[in-house]
Amino acid sequence: MGKRKLHDTTYFQCDWTGLPMRTTNCYMPDWHETTGKLLKHGSYCCWEAVVAHMIEQYFTDHPKWKRIMDHITELVGTSVSAAPHWKRLRWMQYGKESRGELSTIDSANEFLAEVQMGMCPFAAVVVNSSGDASEVHCYGSDVAHRFGPKLQTPKQAQNMPEHEPQSFITARKKLGKDRDLVAFYWPFKNGLPYNSTVSNLLKTQIYGDVIFVQQTREACFLPRERFINFTLTQYNEHFTNKTRRKDGASMLSSAEWGAAKEQMQAELQQVEAAASSNAVLPGEIAKASVLPPPTGKELARIARARADEEWVRPLLESGELRLY
Incomplete structure (x- = not known):
């Protein structure tokens, strides 16, 4: 629907929901017929709205269908489902009309909540207090409880469901400009064993289990959370010191290093002796430079x-x- 202006304020309108947005957010991808250059059409509140509009425009056997879906999947990092149909939106209906027996969506927050219900299962990594890392699969119920079911729960929080794990973005380790690595854990000294492995990695004191999840930073008309796969292989690659040699055969033993060090010192002494063979003592130089009195x-x-x-x-x- 393009760019609009109201009360001296410019905004964009979603081509699927009609919602006003301050930025263009997402777009419908297309490609030039001759050059193949990527073209960005329209303004959409989220990528699910782009998929829904594509489904309404093209059939599944259309050549653009797979290319558009592959492009969105590559950007987001996971498969994206379609948003609710625009006929279910209260602000797009006349009177009490609705689409079949589906419920009506009354607000933008309800629309986003239903969009996020279509989150695909994803992999995450749990590191226990002993330092052992394991890969687990998470679902929407885990996200709703802030990954509490995947962590060992402290005794004082077992009978208090209102308490949930805390989280923070690991600023010391970046996955990319559009990805964040988030750590969920039970805060404070909660009675669980001290997790020295994660505490050393993140430079903070953590007790009990920690789960690492990968979160996207994608364009959306409202703040949202989308978690994608973070595998055990990615964890090992991400937190392994790349400067450390992995091939033990190429490393010197203590005895070999000692012999090599002595040889280098002997060669250095020979070079210094050859360079200073024609040297003269400072006192002799000063004595030779004294002039007779006038x-x-x-x-x-x-x-x-x-x-x-x-x-x-x-x-x-x-x-x-x-x-x-």
Whole structure:
């Protein structure tokens, strides 16, 4: 629906829901017929709305169908389902009309909540207090409870369902410009064993299990959470020191390193001895550079050269200074 202006404020309108947005957010991808250049059409509140509009425009056997879906999947990092149909939106209906027996969506928050219900299962990594990492599969129910079912629960929180694990984005380790690595854990000294492995990795004190999940930073008209796969292989690659040699055969033993060090020191001493073979002691250099004291003739010559100076001429005229 393009860019609009109201009350001296510009905004964009979603081509699927009609919702106003401050930015264009998502787009319908297309490609130039001759050059193959990516073209971005329209403005959409989320990628699910793009998929829904594509389904309404094209049949499943259309050549653009797979290419558009592959493009969105690559951007988001997982498969994306279609958003609710626009006929279910209250602001798009006349009177009490609705689409069949489906319920009506009354607000933008309800629309986003139903969109997020279509989240696909994803992989995550749990690191227990012993430092052992394992890969687990998470679902929408785990996200709703902030991954509490995947973590060991402290005793004081077992009978208090209102308490949930906390989370933070691991700023020390970045996955990319559009991905965040989020750690969920039970905070404080909660009675669980100290997790030294994760505490050293993240430079903070953590007790009990920690689950690492990968979250996207995608364009959306409202803040949202979308978690995608973070496998055990990715965890090992992400938190492994890349400068550390993995091939033990290429490393020197302590005895070999000691012998190599002695050889290098001996060669260095030989080079220094060859460079300093023609050197002279500093005292001899200073002794050779001493000049003999000046004679009387030299002093008289210097005095005559300075006779024209103001402080010398009065002394010569008064007889206090004589030149021999």
